[in-house]
Amino acid sequence: MSCILNIETSTDVCSVAVSNDGECIFNQEDHNGPRHAVKLGVFVDEALSFIDSHAIPLDAVAVSCGPGSYTGLRIGVSMAKGICYAREAKLLAVPTLELLAVPLLLDEKIAEEDALLCPMLDARRMEVYAGIYTRGLQPVRAVGADVVDGETYRDFLNENLVYFFGNGAEKCMEVIAHPNARFVKGVEPLAKNMMPLSEKAMAQERFEDVAYFVPFYLKDFVAKTSKPVL
Template sequence: MSCILHIETSTTVCSVAVSEDGQSIFVKEDFQGPSHAVSLGVFVDEALSFIDSHAIPLDAVAVSCGPGSYTGLRIGVSMAKGVCYGRNIPLIGIPTPEVLCVPVLLYHELPENALLCPMIDARRMEVYAAIYDRSLTLKRPISADVVTEESYLEYLEKYPVYFFGNGAAKCKEHIKHANAHFIEDIFPLAKMMFPLAEKAVAAQDYKDVAYFEPFYLKEFVATQPKKLL
């Protein structure tokens, strides 16, 4: 049983949510961004005030950790670390592509053999993408892809693949395979982090608050230094 503060700032949307035992008890979202530097502090203050006013012990902070906007991720992760330090609670890091998958799994009917390909916009025809099955088992790790008509054919030839996220729209003109399906209006939101964060709590999968960084800073910057800067 846990109360978790969730922070999502990887794209232009800024959102904060609080869950208690997996149920939503507080949500704030700003779709007008990017305005993370202004909105996030206000949202987190309101969330913490809500928690304290209801005498609910805060057990952890979950943060969406990329890939995504350099500025957004730095603001979000810094805020999450600050709350963890201030309240002496653990930090949960959740890959943004997994956050994107949650609303697709919850609200869309998919065939049993479907694969999910969340896409995060980089520039030109570049995206950060990963491929999961319906159990969120990673079939292909997050990587920086230059999308062409040949992209993802090894999966499209065998399975229906569902593309979504803010990088998917620009790929529609290039990915024409009959097994390619596009889902619009899927955003990474804090309120979609609940099941992933609860799973991390159950597994005691916490990050080192002192050394934790957003994914792309340590995973991708050496080989893709200009993609999302």
């Protein structure tokens, strides 16, 4: 097992956690944001001081890689890269939508084996950024920018229970009126929940290039997937 500093800044919440040998040994969160530029440096300094005071070598830094807020992701990734350079640590990337699913799976809130998970991040109006996964976090449909109406997820809902969650899900509750739709409120991407995913990436040696890694910015996703106006 390894010591990993986990950084999450993809939404308004700013959070930092440290895992060591599979245990969370440090955690700080700010839910009054977005204040990443103010709080992230403080949290990281406290985390590194905690690690150093316990003589624990830092092996890797994991950062939530999006999709998410351009400013938040830029701040988080820049901080992660700086620590990796200074500490000669590995860089790990954790997809934000997969991260959103972790607390539901850990708390066993989803009992049905064949249920699908649809984490959502809010965008403008009735648009969300969403992916669809199995309970094992295997992608059933790639991350996409969805304009949500009653038909958007009907093919999946006709076959399975689908759990919708994340800050984009609540505005869809009245629109997705299907008997197989389930909504879970209050699910946020948090650094303390990154541990299973960052530890798996570490074990599989899925390291990012510190110099060239860039997160999954929403604005870039829109640019790449939007059709040209004729």
